[in-house]
Amino acid sequence: MNPTRHAIGLGLRRGWTEFVLSLRSPQDQGFYLFTAVGTLLFLWFNRDNELEGTGLMYPTYALPSILGALLAFGVVIGPAFALAMEREDGTLLRHKALPHGMQGYVTGQLTFHSLSLFPSLLTILVPSFLLFDGLMHGGAAGWFTVVWVVVLGLLATLPLGMILGSIVPSTQKVGTWGMLPVVVLTAISGIFFPIQSLWGWVQGVAQAFPTYWIGLGLRSAFLPDSAVTLELGDSWRTGPTVAVLVAWALVGALLTPRVLRRMARRQSGSQVEAAREASLQWVH
Amino acid sequence: MRAATDADPVVSVRGMRMSYGSVDVLTRVDLDVRPGEVVCLLGPNGAGKTTTIEILEGFRLPSAGQVRVLGEDPATAGDAWRARVGVVLQSWRDHARWTPRRLLTSLGGYFLPYSTPECPRPYDVDHLLGTVGLGEHADRRIGTLSGGQRRRLDVAVGIIGRPELLFLDEPTAGFDPQARRDFHELVHRLSDLEGTTILLTTHDLAEAEKLADRILILDGGRIVADGSADELTRRVAGTAEVRWMQGSERFVHPTADVVGFVRQLFEQHGDELTDLEVRKASLEDTYLAMVQRSEVPTTARLQEVAR
Numbered sequence: 032m033n034p035t036r037h038a039i040g041l042g043l044r045r046g047w048t049e050f051v052l053s054l055r056s057p058q059d060q061g062f063y064l065f066t067a068v069g070t071l072l073f074l075w076f077n078r079d080n081e082l083e084g085t086g087l088m089y090p091t092y093a094l095p096s097i098l099g100a101l102l103a104f105g106v107v108i109g110p111a112f113a114l115a116m117e118r119e120d121g122t123l124l125r126h127k128a129l130p131h132g133m134q135g136y137v138t139g140q141l142t143f144h145s146l147s148l149f150p151s152l153l154t155i156l157v158p159s160f161l162l163f164d165g166l167m168h169g170g171a172a173g174w175f176t177v178v179w180v181v182v183l184g185l186l187a188t189l190p191l192g193m194i195l196g197s198i199v200p201s202t203q204k205v206g207t208w209g210m211l212p213v214v215v216l217t218a219i220s221g222i223f224f225p226i227q228s229l230w231g232w233v234q235g236v237a238q239a240f241p242t243y244w245i246g247l248g249l250r251s252a253f254l255p256d257s258a259v260t261l262e263l264g265d266s267w268r269t270g271p272t273v274a275v276l277v278a279w280a281l282v283g284a285l286l287t288p289r290v291l292r293r294m295a296r297r298q299s300g301s302q303v304e305a306a307r308e309a310s311l312q313w314v315h
Numbered sequence: 316m317r318a319a320t321d322a323d324p325v326v327s328v329r330g331m332r333m334s335y336g337s338v339d340v341l342t343r344v345d346l347d348v349r350p351g352e353v354v355c356l357l358g359p360n361g362a363g364k365t366t367t368i369e370i371l372e373g374f375r376l377p378s379a380g381q382v383r384v385l386g387e388d389p390a391t392a393g394d395a396w397r398a399r400v401g402v403v404l405q406s407w408r409d410h411a412r413w414t415p416r417r418l419l420t421s422l423g424g425y426f427l428p429y430s431t432p433e434c435p436r437p438y439d440v441d442h443l444l445g446t447v448g449l450g451e452h453a454d455r456r457i458g459t460l461s462g463g464q465r466r467r468l469d470v471a472v473g474i475i476g477r478p479e480l481l482f483l484d485e486p487t488a489g490f491d492p493q494a495r496r497d498f499h500e501l502v503h504r505l506s507d508l509e510g511t512t513i514l515l516t517t518h519d520l521a522e523a524e525k526l527a528d529r530i531l532i533l534d535g536g537r538i539v540a541d542g543s544a545d546e547l548t549r550r551v552a553g554t555a556e557v558r559w560m561q562g563s564e565r566f567v568h569p570t571a572d573v574v575g576f577v578r579q580l581f582e583q584h585g586d587e588l589t590d591l592e593v594r595k596a597s598l599e600d601t602y603l604a605m606v607q608r609s610e611v612p613t614t615a616r617l618q619e620v621a622r
Contacts, residue, residue: 032427032428033428034394034428034429037425037427037428038425041421041424041425044421045421048413048421052412052413053412117409120407120408120409121405121406121407122409122410124374124404125404125409125422125472126422128372128397128400128401128402128404128473129422129425129426129476130394130395130397130398130425130428130429130476131394131425132397132422132425135425298374299369299374299375300365300369300374300404300405301365301366303405303407304405307407
C-alpha cells in the first residue's frame with residue numbers, strides 16, 4: 032500500500048465528509064441563502080435597466096460577472112478562513128501528528144472548497160434562470176465555456192486562499208489581510224460596471240489578477256457576440272484568459288506546497304494553546 | 316538504523332538546550348526512558364515541560380543537544396516513525412460537526428499502511444470508543460460533548476494508531492475526579508496490556524505518584540531529580556515527622572530514622588509521652604524541597620513561552 036496515495040484517498044473522503052456536514056449545517060445553509068437572496072434582489076431591482084446602446088438588460092450583463100466574483104471571492108476567502116481557523120483550533124496539528132497526515136489534510140481542504148463552489152453558484156444560477164429571460168446566449172458551447180472557466184478559475188485562485196490562510200497571523204486578521212484586498216480587486220475587475228470606466232493604471236492592475244479574467248471568460252460564455260464591444264479591445268481575448276489563469280495555477284501549484292510546509296513546521300501545541308487563550312480574551 | 320533491542324532506551328536525550336532569543340528555557344536536559352516505562356515529567360509552570368515534550372514529539376527544534384526517540388532524531392524522522400508515536404493533544408473546538416466515530420475512523424485510517432501482523436494498526440474504532448468510555452456517545456456531534464468526554468476523545472485520537480510511545484501533555488487538566496480516575500485506569504491498561512511506553516507531564520503530584528514508574532522533576536531548565544516516588548521521598552532529609560506531647564508541651568521532630576528515634580524517645584521519657592504521631596513525608600514535601608533546592612536566585616522564572 033502506497034501511504035501517500037492512501038493519505039490522498041483519506042483526504043478526498045475527508046473533504047466529502049466536510050462538504051456533507053456543511054450542507055446539513057444551518058449556519059452554512061444560512062450563508063448560501065444570504066448570498067443568493069442578496070444577489071437576486073440586486074439583480075431584480077435592476078431588471079429594467081438597459082445597458083446603453085447594446086439592447087442588453089442589466090441582469091444579463093451582470094450575472095456572469097457576479098458568478099465570477101463569487102467564485103474568486105469564495106475560493107480565496109473560504110480556504111483562508113478555514114486554514115487560519117484550523118491552525119488555531121488544532122485540526123491541523125492533529126494531522127501533523129499522523130503519518131502523511133498533512134497530505135490528507137490539504138487534499139481534504141482542496142476537495143471541500145472545490146465542492147462548496149457548487150451550492151454557492153447553483154443557488155444563484157437556478158433561481159436567476161427562473162426569474163430572468165435571455166441569460167444564456169452561448170448555448171451548449173456557452174455551457175462548455177462555463178465549465179472550463181470555472182475549473183481554471185478554481186485552479187488559479189484556490190492556491191491563493193491556501194497561501195493566505197498559511198501566512199495570516201490569526202483568524203481575526205483574515206479580514207484585513209484577505210477580505211480587504213479581495214474586495215478591492217473585485218471592485219476594479221469589471222464585475223459591477225465595465226472596466227473601461229476606470230483609469231488606465233487601475234485597468235492594468237485588475238488584469239494582473241485572476242478575478243477579471245474569470246469574469247471575462249464567463250461573460251464570453253453567457254453574453255451575445257454583440258456585447259463584445261463593452262470589453263477592452265472589443266475582444267473576448269479567450270487565449271489570454273487561458274494563459275493568465277494557467278499561469279496563476281502554475282505559480283500556485285509551485286508556491287503553495289512550500290508555504291504550507293513552512294507553516295506546518297511551525298505548528299505546535301503551545302501555539303494552539305496560545306490561540307485558545309487569545310480567543311477566550313476576545314470572548315470575555 | 317540498527318534494530319532496537321529491549322536494552323535500548325525509547326527516548327534518549329543528551330545535553331538538550333532550548334533558547335528563544337536570549338531566554339534559556341532548557342539549559343541542559345539529559346533523560347532516558349526505557350521500553351514499557353511510564354515516566355512523569357513534573358515541574359513548576361515555565362520549567363520547560365511542554366517545550367521538552369514538543370521537542371521529543373518532533374514539533375519543535377532544540378537549540379542544541381542530541382535527541383533520540385525510537386532510535387531516530389524526531390526533527391528529521393519520517394512518516395514511518397510518526398506512525399509509531401502517539402500524541403495526545405488538547406482539543407478545543409476542532410471537528411465540532413463530526414462525531415467521535417467518524418473522526419477516529421478518518422484519523423485512524425492513516426495508520427493502515429503501517430500495520431504489521433505483530434502490531435495491527437489502527438485499533439478497532441468501536442473497541443477503542445468503549446475503552447475510553449465513549450461507547451454511547453459515538454455518534455453524537457463532537458461539539459455537544461462535555462469537557463471530560465472531549466478529553467477522552469483526545470486520548471482515543473492519540474492512541475488510535477497503537478503507538479509504541481505515547482506523549483501526554485497535562486492530560487487531566489480540567490478533569491473531574493471520576494474522569495481522572497477513569498483516565499488513570501486507562502493509562503495503567505495501556506502500559507500493562509500493550510506495553511506502551513508513556514511520557515506525560517503534569518502539575519498534579521498525586522497523579523504522578525499514582526501513574527509513574529519514574530518521576531523526573533524539571534526546574535530552571537534542567538532535570539533536578541530522577542527516581543520513583545519512593546526514592547525521591549527517601550532522598551530528601553527528614554523523610555518523616557514525629558510529633559508528640561510531653562505534659563502540656565508539643566514537640567515536632569523531622570527524622571529519617573523513625574523507628575530508632577521513637578525507641579529513644581520511649582527510653583528517655585517513657586510514660587510522660589502522649590499523643591505520639593508519625594507523619595511520612597509526602598511527595599509534595601519532596602517536590603517542594605527539590606524545587607527549592609535547585610532554585611538559584613538569579614534564575615528568572617519564565618512564563619511558558621508560547622511560540
